[in-house]
Amino acid sequence: MSTADTQTGIRRTPGLVPVAETMRTTERHPPEEISAPVPPARRTWAFWRLLGSELGLTFRRPRNLALLAVLALVPIVLGIGLWIAAGSGGDDEMSGLIQDVAGNSLMLTFLSFSFLVLLLMPVVVSVVAGDSIAGEAGTGTLRYLLAAPAGRTRLLAVKYLNAVVFAYAATAVVALSALLTGLILFPGGSVTLLSGTTVSMADGLLRILVTVGYVGAGMAALAAVAVALSTFTEVSIGAIAGTMVFIIVCQVLRAIPDLAPIAPYLLPTWFTNFDAVLRSPIDTAALRDGLLAFGAYIMLFGSIAWARFSGKDITS
């Protein structure tokens, strides 16, 4: 109580209180802690609530919906193009893959993925993931979220999980759009794999599901890179552009035959490994190696994002 007395004493003292005097008289002992004011169960619920809020923000934002719509459009355009080509062209002029697509409705999904994982899906994912922290910093809402207090590690985790959900949503949108287009335009039935063997349609659908899981994981790894970049800037376009440059540089490096030894270290190298599901038997080693590479990227860039964000001065 002596401290409080001293305080009131100061307040009663007429005249200016010189700074030096305040120093001497204010309390010096470390602030007392009260034991966990919030029960852990409530904390868990609060985490999901924040994630829900984040997802609502992401999936209600017109820009993000437009991005998903563009992704959905590509398999439709691709399917119609191939449908026209298959209807007019002679058998000899068509490549094996076009024949595969024309021959079975499920193959359009794999063809769409093989195109989209190269650039368009990474772009879409990096827009949302690159915007995650930098976007909030740019609008100034980051300071209010942290003062709420959202907690830095907690907010970063929510932001990353949100990006992962979006990455899987983007993957699922491509798969569904391609699947529907394929089912409308091309005959169903058994699916011919790359190895020349045929499997039932149900088996084919299962393989599409595995592909979605794999490609989504790849996009989640890319999202980790984008979120990490996002913690270094207050301009979201900077983080988005940075991620795109990363993807393009990787693709260029992959195209140089002399640099083949570094290819396994480049993230996009592993995106196309989903074609392992089209082999007989399924090349599980290729999928496993890809998933390990994704895990390594998530671990490295996730920890970089954490190290940066947890110590960053929020001045925006």
Next chain:
Amino acid sequence: MRRGTFVRWGVPIAAAAVIGAAIGAGPVIAAVSGDPVLPERSAEQLLADAAAATSKQQGIAPMSGTVQQTASLGLPALPQTGGQTSPLSLLSGSHEVKVWYGGDQKFRVAMPTQLNETNLIVNGDQAWYWDSATNTATKLTIKEGSEQKHTTPVPQPTDLTPPQAAQRMLEGVDEHTSVRVINNAEVAGRPAYQLVLTPKDEGSLVQEVRIALDGETYVPLQVQLFAKGSAEPAYQVGFTQVTFTPPAAENFTFTPPAGAKVEEATLGEEGFGKKAEERAEHAADVAGQVKWVGEGWSRVAVVPFKLSDLQAQAGQGADEANGAAMLDTVLKSATPVSGTWGSGKLIKTKLVTALLTDDGRLLVGAVTPEELTKAAGVK
């Protein structure tokens, strides 16, 4: 707080270290825990075992695995030719095939590439060649009494499997070679013996040849060719993953999928298509004219050869155009040489030296340029 900065950044640094360790774990674990020491064997014992394992009578145990072939022969950079399945592309870079072997007369070799796959499936007297890129299934009929592999001069994926390569190497073990055995090698995660063949001849470009034999089954798992003065193998073919359990039966059955083009070809009689037939004839012609100079490792092949012939031939067909482009690249990198034997163009790689003399001979050998020009003097 500033001290906290270091602690924080320690986390990603630790993460990078863990990932680096995981990437390097293979060789590191092999080196540290490693040395799975097998019982000692003399070279002769091992060769006998290997010969038994490789020979047709006893047969190789059913197995499956991934074979990786890496060539860094020091060739001039070749233009990208004919896709990844082209035989020429095997001369540089790294390639992977999957192999399933289900006992005698049953095997499947698949070469997976991006969204494509070529397969050779042999089951008894039935053989299929499937190429997903062209959606073509070719039924290969093997002529009665002929062996599966020797008739096609075009390198087939089957020629690259370790057993075949090892067999070729073992045929060359003679008085020109010193042989030793390493009993603590590891290939594809399996303890293996390593047979090291070192040429006694000074003129050879080959430092040594290492053949890894599985410690249990004596199946050759890896063959490495080391050029002189190079720590990395100039050529390597081996399993990166192998299991000695009989593969599933469906690997050896093939039904052309609906909508695929089905072609037929008979091996041994008509050859593998027309072009292959021509090549085979040409190869037979050339083989008849080969003269050998020297013995053992420094043996040099001398072939009558006219550059103009090759260039004329190279002009035909789309497939040959790639050959022509490669030929140009190779010739550009050749050095003109001359001596008492005459003059010509010398092409030197890590492992092979070739000399194209102006008087129309081609000398090829795994020897130093000096040896080659010496051989050029022997008319």
Next chain:
Amino acid sequence: MTAITLEAGAPFGAAPPSGDAIVTHGLTKRFRGGQIAVDALDLAVPRGSVFGFLGPNGSGKTTTIRMLLGLVAPTAGTYSVLGLSAAHALPLVGALVEGPAFYPYLSGAANLMRFDAADPTAERATAKRRVADALERVGLSAAAGKRYRNYSLGMRQRLAIAAALLGPRELLILDEPTNGLDPQGTREVRTLVKEIAADGTTVFVSSHLLAEIEQMCTHAAIMRTGRLVAQGTIASLSSGRVALVKVETPDVADAARTLGTLGLADVRPGNGAVTAELGGHAPEKINAALVGDGVAVRGLAVVRPSLEDVFVGLTGEGFDVDG
């Protein structure tokens, strides 16, 4: 310190009002590049006070607030808010930092829900009611469903104050709360602050507007180029400067003599007026003495120094009234 009950609706006045709401010791922030924004700040904000944090723009007020909210890490020194660590204190702190910032494509209510979701101690079940209450309090109920993009500057400022009032707060940190508000809005904010303070909540208001601080605050601290120049109650700050008595008269010399004989210090004869320090003298007695001595008194006034005079006296510079 007794444990604070965090059940929603619990009276926070239950927490002991003893101690200080904000205490800093040698709090210093040096930004990358060497520029010192805050220099060895020792601040003591008593609980229950309305504390004015005064200083020209760029004097380090906002950086101090950012440090208190855990947004910026101090280079040196310590601080404590409500006697707790930042993670435990912040749910009890409502803040308005450097103007409003919201999601333009969300409605006002949706924006408040968003920030409520970010607070791990906030209860989802009561969120709707608390958001409605907060909007009601700042007079934005009618515009709750309107997108933030379409809000006027004043509405945005009010929404930011509503966000600060979302939960039961023990401390309200308001950085320039009347920025962008019209005179009517300014008055409303002032009334609101007084109401909140009446509930026992400590309010920490930063401003560069002197009048605002004088009208709202019980205490104040004055910053200048990152340093704390003075702090205390408004009364004590003002009393640092003595009151003057000013006598308007044509008989300047006579008046000065009378004041001298009365014992007033620092008598200064001027042009048509004499000033002197009032000291403990009663102005009516001075007047009687002057009249008794036959001085023609045209006017007599006691001039008490304003906070502005204090500020000018302390810093040697004028106040940036226009911001």
